[in-house]
Amino acid sequence: xxxxxxxxxxxxxxxxxxxxxxxxxxxxxxxxxxxxxxxxxxxxxxxxxxxxxxxxxxxxxxxxxxxxxxxxxxxxxxxxxxxxxxxxxxxxxxxxxxxxxxxxxxxxxxxxxxxxxxxxxxxxxxxxxxxxxxxxxxxxxxxxxxxxxxxxxxxxxxxxxxxxxxxxxxxxxxxxxxxxxxxxxxxxxxxxxxxxxxxxxxxxxxxxxxxxxxxxxxxxxxxxxxxxxxxxxxxxxxxxxxxxxxxxxxxxxxx
Amino acid sequence: xxxxxxxxxxxxxxxxxxxxxxxxxxxxxxxxxxxxxxxxxxxxxxxxxxxxxxxxxxxxxxxxxxxxxxxxxxxxxxxxxxxxxxxxxxxxxxxxxxxxxxxxxxxxxxxxxxxxxxxxxxxxxxx
Numbered sequence: 001x002x003x004x005x006x007x008x009x010x011x012x013x014x015x016x017x018x019x020x021x022x023x024x025x026x027x028x029x030x031x032x033x034x035x036x037x038x039x040x041x042x043x044x045x046x047x048x049x050x051x052x053x054x055x056x057x058x059x060x061x062x063x064x065x066x067x068x069x070x071x072x073x074x075x076x077x078x079x080x081x082x083x084x085x086x087x088x089x090x091x092x093x094x095x096x097x098x099x100x101x102x103x104x105x106x107x108x109x110x111x112x113x114x115x116x117x118x119x120x121x122x123x124x125x126x127x128x129x130x131x132x133x134x135x136x137x138x139x140x141x142x143x144x145x146x147x148x149x150x151x152x153x154x155x156x157x158x159x160x161x162x163x164x165x166x167x168x169x170x171x172x173x174x175x176x177x178x179x180x181x182x183x184x185x186x187x188x189x190x191x192x193x194x195x196x197x198x199x200x201x202x203x204x205x206x207x208x209x210x211x212x213x214x215x216x217x218x219x220x221x222x223x224x225x226x227x228x229x230x231x232x233x234x235x236x237x238x239x240x241x242x243x244x245x246x247x248x249x250x251x252x253x254x255x
Numbered sequence: 256x257x258x259x260x261x262x263x264x265x266x267x268x269x270x271x272x273x274x275x276x277x278x279x280x281x282x283x284x285x286x287x288x289x290x291x292x293x294x295x296x297x298x299x300x301x302x303x304x305x306x307x308x309x310x311x312x313x314x315x316x317x318x319x320x321x322x323x324x325x326x327x328x329x330x331x332x333x334x335x336x337x338x339x340x341x342x343x344x345x346x347x348x349x350x351x352x353x354x355x356x357x358x359x360x361x362x363x364x365x366x367x368x369x370x371x372x373x374x375x376x377x378x379x380x381x382x
Contacts, residue, residue, distance in 0.1 A: 055310045123313070131309035139317030225322060232329040236336075 020217040050198045051207040052129045057143040059133065064192040067213070068177055071220055078224040082167075083249040085231040086091030093238050108152020124218035128207040128224040140219025145226060154237050163230055166223040174222035180213060264305050271298045285331045289324040296320035 001009075029036055046057035059067050087093065120141030127133030149157040184193035196208035204211070273297040282288040296319025303312035 053310075054306075124347060132313055135311065136310065136313035139314065139322065143317060143321045229322070229325065232326055232333075236329040236332045 050201040052202045056127050056133050079227050091239050096154040109147050113147045127214035128210040134217025137223050138218045141222040142225035170223040173216045176216040203216045267300045268305050278294050289327040293324040
């Protein structure tokens with residue numbers, strides 16, 4: 001297909017999509033209006049389960065099955081990256097060298113690392129009350145831990161990052177979501193049914209199963225992202241040999 | 256804030272998203288693209304905040320602004336630097352990028368005749 005034909009195909013398809021999308025958008029309810037059919041029902045359902053954060057109620061109670069799928073996608077991605085980035089036969093690991101760091105940078109990291117980790121735990125734990133939840137808090141926990149690399153060096157990051165434990169934690173937390181769903185099936189007769197006592201509205205212990213699922217997702221996402229970044233960082237920092245990153249599918253370069 | 260102010264704010268942030276996304280699509284160098292992608296993630300997080308979706312904005316901030324550009328940068332560094340620290344050739348081991356000095360190098364410009372501009376081996380490989 002020549003360049004002009006491709007361009008025309010794109011332009012005509014793009015025009016059709018643009019017109020259809022614009023027409024569809026005119027049918028949407030206006031943003032920010034007091035009445036919204038889906039929002040009203042979601043808020044009513046969230047209040048009936050004593051969940052202050054309606055988004056968490058949708059994610060972990062009303063549509064928890066969707067969230068299970070999303071967690072499985074992340075788990076599968078981490079699993080695939082781990083498999084692909086394992087040490088190849090012609091590669092070897094080199095212990096990274098200690099790097100010189102400014103004392104002020106080190107102090108900055110040492111002060112900020114506990115603050116970021118605490119923020120991550122807070123966001124996971126308050127998922128049923130305030131914006132955030134397991135996924136967001138997990139990402140904050142995972143990226144916050146890498147302050148050890150930014151403010152010190154790779155050796156320090158390796159010490160604060162027990163990979164063997166995190167590997168297991170990732171798998172156990174991913175399995176825990178399904179196990180809680182099966183528990184709902186056994187106790188309340190439906191997969192992922194909210195079978196725990198709902199507690200008092202706007203308290204940490206409210207919303208029944210939502211905070212428990214949030215904690216499982218927080219552990220899974222946090223450890224999953226750390227493991228994922230660990231394999232990428234290992235490739236960039238530690239693993240040498242095996243020649244340039246060329247696969248046998250690449251044609252040899254013309255000399 | 257009344258509805259009119261929010262509408263204007265949404266329009267401004269939407270425009271910023273469109274500009275950042277277009278720049279990201281037009282940037283060819285992966286390293287610069289990662290930086291532009293981080294900016295795009297930031298504008299998207301702003302958009303979600305303006306649209307009163309702080310949950311999504313938090314995820315976008317973590318994944319789109321921090322993790323994804325970092326993964327791209329690490330991948331580029333591994334591919335271009337052949338895995339040695341700092342992207343520099345490691346002196347302790349034979350480096351396939353450094354040709355044998357006894358062999359004539361086709362990439363090296365000859366002193367007596369002018370050479371047309373050619374991309375280096377490393378640049379060619381990164382395409």
